[in-house]
Amino acid sequence: MSRAGRYLYHLSRLLLGGLFLYAGAIKASDITAFAGDVANYQILPYAWNYLVAATLPYVEAVAGLLLVCNRKVRPAALLLGGLTAVFMVALASVVARGMEIDCGCFDPGGEGHTSAWAALARDAGIMILVFLTYRLRGRLPT
Numbered sequence: 776m777s778r779a780g781r782y783l784y785h786l787s788r789l790l791l792g793g794l795f796l797y798a799g800a801i802k803a804s805d806i807t808a809f810a811g812d813v814a815n816y817q818i819l820p821y822a823w824n825y826l827v828a829a830t831l832p833y834v835e836a837v838a839g840l841l842l843v844c845n846r847k848v849r850p851a852a853l854l855l856g857g858l859t860a861v862f863m864v865a866l867a868s869v870v871a872r873g874m875e876i877d878c879g880c881f882d883p884g885g886e887g888h889t890s891a892w893a894a895l896a897r898d899a900g901i902m903i904l905v906f907l908t909y910r911l912r913g914r915l916p917t
Contacts, residue, residue, distance in 0.1 A: 776914050784911035788852075791904040792842025795855055799836030801881055806832070812879025816865050817872075834858070848912045856905035863898045866891045 776784075802809045810828035813819065819827065835858070841851040862880075869876060869891040878894035889897075 776911070780911060780914065783907060784915065787904045787907040787911065788842050788845065788848060791852065791855065791901070791908050792839045792844075794839065794901070794904075795835045796839030796843060798881055799832040799834070799839060802828070802832035802879075803836065809879060812877065815874075815876040815879070816869060817874070818865060818868065831858075842908065849909055852905050852909040852912070856902065856909065859898050859901050859905065863895060863902075866895050866898070870895070 806825075806828050809832065810825045813827050814821070814824040834854070838851040838854050841847045842855075862878075866878065874891070876891070877888045878891065880889065880894060880897075
């Protein structure tokens, strides 16, 4: 792999890992508020909102930490890609139902507001990072 390819790999891996490490930490800091954000999507049964809110931040943070530490990169990137795809489907359902909610991605229960369209665009960028990280890691010599 070329030098530019290695730099692109490390940049995408670190950006993706840092992003999910941060997102997981923010959500874990206020599980109750995050459960409210999950409930706003009106997709899951009531009790499942708390289950998702209690587990998802730690899954995101661990996968992000693995990427930052350059360990188990392909499985972590694949996991984050799957989670992002699920987020995108949930956001698309919000748009299709004409709902106006905050995505709850980086400020659970906070003052800010990120529209579903803006979150979908951001998630498309995240999927590019996932693709680059997964694909370029496979090209590195072992």
